[in-house]
Amino acid sequence: MRVRMKLLAPGMVFLCSVLGCAKTNPRVVTTLNTGAMLNGALPANPIQGRVITSWIDKNAGTMSTLYGNDVAVQYARTGAQVGYPAGSALSVVTWTQKEDPRWFGGNIPAAAKSVEYVTIAADKHYTYQRYEGSPLKQVDQEAGVTPNDRESYLLSQRAAVMP
Amino acid sequence: MASAYGARVLWIAVLAGLVFLGLQLIRPTLTNPPVTAELQAPPEVRAVLRQSCYSCHSNETKLPWFDQVVPAYWIVTKDVKEARAHLNFSEIGKLPAPQQKAALYEAVNMIQLGAMPLPSYLRVHPGAAVSAENLKVLRDYLNPPAPAGAAAAADTSAADAQYKGWIAASNQTLTVKASPNGIEFLPDYKNWKTISSTDRYDNHTMREILGNDVAVKAIAENHINPWPDGTAFAKVAWAQQPDGKGVSQTGAFIQVEFMIRDSKKYASTKGWGWARWRGTDLKPYGKDADFSKECVGCHEPVRQNDYVYTMPLGGQQ
Structure with missing residues (x-):
């Protein structure tokens, strides 16, 4: 029996080379992008929010997406008032980039570089938190009646057009 | 008994041979129209494409003898016509440069994902395989080192x-x-x-x-x-x-x-x-x-x- 299998093997290889047996290209193998997962004790999962906009920092080789809760998104997409209203909660994830293995010409998220949170409380107090590292750990926390520079920058990003 | 059987086999063989020869007469035309606007790219890039893609994706199709025989000829003719309709390196030069590059990006992706050259084609034409070295030539052409300094601000x-x-x-x-x-x-x-x-x-x-x-x-x-x-x-x-x-x-x-x-x-x-x-x-x-x-x-x-x-x-x- 074993001998017969041994004799069959070259035949199978030959058949495979002629007929082309199903062999998945490693780039096409089904997988999640686990390298871009947000690991660490975060106060909230940003990617559960809705997209406000995104940007790419070509010098730093990073890509960021700005997410918001319902209050923030409602404001960003309608411009119904000037400035984000109280109750807005925004978060930004900044990922390093890697070549998209399935599309040469595109970059996709790799390991997260930072996660930032901006919240505007009912009394218009601004809170800023920043997480970095692997796993992500809090590296900054600030609160005040006016937004700090970074908060101002994030809050000034206008929504991406999504008709 | 045995000779009657042998004669029958011979007859069938002759008949099959005649049918095979007859089928050779059914030949859809496959011409090589003039090269009107070849892809604008450096010679080393064109050399790679010439080796692996031009047989089907250009107006310079050269069929080896075994592709001239029906039914292989029918398959090849159909493939070449489809290939030219999708991407023809002999005519793509008339498109704006960004579109020519986009076609090359697509080509690299098809190669990397193992979709091109068609696996069925490669089995009979192993010489058309794109080596890692040749793939690098295409990638390097499309991906030159990033220019120093930021891109100029675009009109908003x-x-x-x-x-x-x-x-x-x-x-x-x-x-x-x-x-x-x-x-x-x-x-x-x-x-x-x-x-x-x-x-x-x-x-x-x-x-x-x-x-x-x-x-x-x-x-x-x-x-x-x-x-x-x-x-x-x-x-x-x-x-x-x-x-x-x-x-x-x-x-x-x-x-x-x-x-x-x-x-x-x-x-x-x-x-x-x-x-x-x-x-x-x-x-x-x-x-x-x-x-x-x-x-x-x-x-x-x-x-x-x-x-x-x-x-x-x-x-x-």
């Missing part, structure tokens, strides 16, 4: 006007025509969750890939091949808007594309419903329902991943 007027119009119309509901294949626009896509994002430097766009609740649940449970019925993805594309300091923001909205999974309803298009709406007036893409073939064609190299290119972000719960 088009994106600004679009944004203002969108905000001004935010309290109105847009009437959107269905896609030619009958798929209705899904306005709620903008509230779906992030699956991934891409920086498409090949065509200066940036994209967010969003998924509905079914998609998000499938990712959380890692059941993504096949994706469950009811899954829907939206891929939103914007122009990259360089600010002159190295950051590219979302510029003008270009299009939103959908893939909607229903293995029965969309059985004829690989289990997915395909649709695309372009511009802020959301004009449906495609002359007729046949446009889906174009979508399926481009997604064919990832058929073993249920026709999905996107690698979803983990941690979706």
